[in-house]
Amino acid sequence: MADPDHNRCRGKDRRRRTVAAGPAAEQRKIAACLTSLDALIAARGRKLAALAAHKKGLMQQLFPRPGESLPRLRFPEFREEGEWEERKAGALFANRRTKGEDGLPIYSVTMHDGMVRRDSFDRDFYDIEDAAGNKKVCKDDIAYNMMRMWQGACGVAPEDCLVSPAYIVLAPESGVLSKFFEYFFKLPESLLMLTSYSRGLTKDRLRLYYDDFAKMPIRTPGVAEQQRIAACLGSLDAALAAEAQALSALRTHKKGLMQQLFPAGEG
Incomplete structure (x- = not known):
């Protein structure tokens, strides 16, 4: 049973509360x-x-x-x-495996914002921080997260930098504009292809290794058209x-x- 004195006190409190209004x-x-x-x-x-x-x-x-x-x-x-030429991804990008160098900033690869400097995140990282334990990425390389590439986790390096050794670093061959291919890899159809070339028993375990990535067939135009599309x-x-x-x-x-x-x- 409710305490009548308690209810009376609550009623008085409500009556004492006022809302300022002009x-x-x-x-x-x-x-x-x-x-x-x-x-x-x-x-x-x-x-x-x-x-x-x-x-x-x-x-x-x-x-x-x-x-x-x-x-x-x-x-x-x-x-x-003419028609866009079909080429294997391995003919467009080499697998860069250069060890890190001191003095370079460390970047992370995100699904929506591409490559982002780690020091711009409002959190701490506890993995390898020394240069030798990371991979070097040259300006205009594409780095991708092998566990999340099927979701579009890739980006173009805006400068020479370092990334986690868990990432794959793609060095563009001559006549290849990385920014054009960054857009290409974000297409829904491309994500389906990237998924099909990834290995893993379940989606949360999928990994896209470079050797599998290199086998993917990709239609590509000349570099001038790549530049025009990327600029647009x-x-x-x-x-x-x-x-x-x-x-x-x-x-x-x-x-x-x-x-x-x-x-x-x-x-």
Whole structure:
């Protein structure tokens, strides 16, 4: 049975609590201000989603579908060029096995952001930190996580650096633009192929060794067309990053504004 004295105390506590509220006109003004910010945030969010969808659709057209030798969309200056040549991945990329050197930054490979400096992460790493225990990656090499390549965990090195010995380092051959192939490896069809060439009894144990990667057949255009496609998609990436930054700034602005528009709680 509930204690009547306890209930009376709770009732008194509720009556003592007050919510500060300005005049009705001020309330309406604040609500209108925040509603307009919500509308701006929603519009930015829609624009960001539309840009991401546009990039995804464009990538599907700029690369040939499985079993085809030409993309559905080609830049005007390359429409008279021949079919994309099928080559083995091992003819496009060599397996770099150079030991690390002192003084180089250590990078990690992520699924969504490519290669990222370890010192930019807000956490500690406890694996090998000495240079000799890591692999050297040269600028414009592609490094991939052999346990996560089937999910798109790869990236192009922005500078000479070091990576974990668990990674595979791909050194591009002449006429091979790494950034173009980084985009290629992110395609859904490519991820299926990367999965099929990986070894493991279950998905969480899949590993893509270089010798298996080297056997993959890949359609590729000349280096000039590779550069054109990579530049096009790179400009979309820059636009996406700018929109994401603008959206984040709007959300931060709204949060700060709300803290100023309402009285701070006491106690």
